[in-house]
Amino acid sequence: MKRSSVSKATLGRLPKYLGFLKGISDKYISSAAIARDLSLGEVQVRKDLSSVSGRGKPKIGYLKSDLISSIEKCLGNNTLTNAVLVGAGKLGKALLDYRGFEEYGVKIIAGFDSNEAIVNEKENILPMSEFEDFCKKENVHIGIIAVGEGSAQGVCDLMLKNKIKAIWNFAPCKLKIPDDIIFVQENLALSLAYLNNQLSNNF
Amino acid sequence: MKRSSVSKATLGRLPKYLGFLKGISDKYISSAAIARDLSLGEVQVRKDLSSVSGRGKPKIGYLKSDLISSIEKCLGNNTLTNAVLVGAGKLGKALLDYRGFEEYGVKIIAGFDSNEAIVNEKENILPMSEFEDFCKKENVHIGIIAVGEGSAQGVCDLMLKNKIKAIWNFAPCKLKIPDDIIFVQENLALSLAYLNNQLSNNF
Numbered sequence: 001m002k003r004s005s006v007s008k009a010t011l012g013r014l015p016k017y018l019g020f021l022k023g024i025s026d027k028y029i030s031s032a033a034i035a036r037d038l039s040l041g042e043v044q045v046r047k048d049l050s051s052v053s054g055r056g057k058p059k060i061g062y063l064k065s066d067l068i069s070s071i072e073k074c075l076g077n078n079t080l081t082n083a084v085l086v087g088a089g090k091l092g093k094a095l096l097d098y099r100g101f102e103e104y105g106v107k108i109i110a111g112f113d114s115n116e117a118i119v120n121e122k123e124n125i126l127p128m129s130e131f132e133d134f135c136k137k138e139n140v141h142i143g144i145i146a147v148g149e150g151s152a153q154g155v156c157d158l159m160l161k162n163k164i165k166a167i168w169n170f171a172p173c174k175l176k177i178p179d180d181i182i183f184v185q186e187n188l189a190l191s192l193a194y195l196n197n198q199l200s201n202n203f
Numbered sequence: 204m205k206r207s208s209v210s211k212a213t214l215g216r217l218p219k220y221l222g223f224l225k226g227i228s229d230k231y232i233s234s235a236a237i238a239r240d241l242s243l244g245e246v247q248v249r250k251d252l253s254s255v256s257g258r259g260k261p262k263i264g265y266l267k268s269d270l271i272s273s274i275e276k277c278l279g280n281n282t283l284t285n286a287v288l289v290g291a292g293k294l295g296k297a298l299l300d301y302r303g304f305e306e307y308g309v310k311i312i313a314g315f316d317s318n319e320a321i322v323n324e325k326e327n328i329l330p331m332s333e334f335e336d337f338c339k340k341e342n343v344h345i346g347i348i349a350v351g352e353g354s355a356q357g358v359c360d361l362m363l364k365n366k367i368k369a370i371w372n373f374a375p376c377k378l379k380i381p382d383d384i385i386f387v388q389e390n391l392a393l394s395l396a397y398l399n400n401q402l403s404n405n406f
Contacts, residue, residue: 008393008396011396083395091294142398191389192304193211195309197277
């Protein structure tokens with residue numbers, strides 16, 4: 001099993017590089033020129049690009065077309081990965097509504113909720129009873145859990161049963177998950193806690 | 204200016220320690236016992252606690268009451284820090300609605316929006332025209348930006364003008380901010396990008 005060496009911070013800069021590369025006419029481009037144009041550190045740009053596309057040629061840099069396709073491959077831009085979300089409360093709706101995910105190669109193709117009053121086909125919020133059939137029909141690889149703490153493990157188990165391979169959990173609880181499943185635990189409160197901790201140490 | 208040595212990861216575990224400590228009757232407690240009860244690594248617990256409260260006594264551990272007050276101080280639990288949010292769209296409402304922030308010492312006391320149709324005093328969403336007076340009256344230290352890219356810098360400038368010292372930005376854009384302001388840029392898409400990148404390298 002090959003683990004990727006691309007960090008979250010690097011991933012965050014890739015769309016910026018991509019936008020820049022697509023806007024220039026040069027055939028070759030150096031990391032120094034990219035750093036200058038995007039006001040980034042040269043060392044950082046060199047490190048980012050080498051983790052995605054190996055080293056450029058000395059004194060020439062990267063063949064632009066190669067670099068673009070390496071970045072696109074890394075971001076999965078060529079083939080959007082399908083994600084589904086369970087729990088269409090305020091947070092779930094905000095995530096369904098967010099248009100920035102496709103830039104990073106992921107599309108949330110539907111939300112699901114057990115509350116019939118929230119179900120709304122126009123907004124792509126479907127009843128839980130359709131979850132299994134939907135996952136079978138569509139090629140869903142990523143599951144987003146935006147339900148409360150009490151329902152999260154059940155939703156997670158259902159996702160894994162339906163061949164979802166990666167889980168993004170917003171519920172504030174530990175989940176039992178097999179080792180081969182890719183997992184990110186989101187905790188929005190942590191950013192605020194960090195700000196608050198820094199505040200009390202600085203002022 | 205003293206910088207805190209408490210990492211985000213440690214901050215994330217502090218409420219767990221606090222809950223555990225408040226639930227036991229012992230006068231002294233060792234990091235080994237805490238690790239065992241919370242299914243955490245002993246080295247990690249020792250590191251977490253020493254960054255918050257120094258080292259425990261050899262063979263005895265920590266005086267529980269001291270440890271509790273150190274953790275509470277670090278989380279700012281004794282005095283909630285007031286935060287305001289600007290931009291009460293779906294994401295903004297989800298944040299206003301979230302009850303987990305107080306556990307980390309922060310309270311979002313009001314949201315603001317320039318769209319009159321969204322303003323709703325019952326839900327604590329006030330018109331932008333009241334922002335400056337509100338900040339003057341209440342003791343607001345943290346500002347959360349949940350507006351679109353185009354309005355973010357203006358909102359940020361307004362927050363700084365009103366003596367807000369820490370900014371949490373959800374708008375997907377770089378902000379011009381003085382060095383002495385504490386700042387966290389949130390990018391939810393990055394977690395999804397990370398999952399996707401790991402998926403494409405593992406399956």
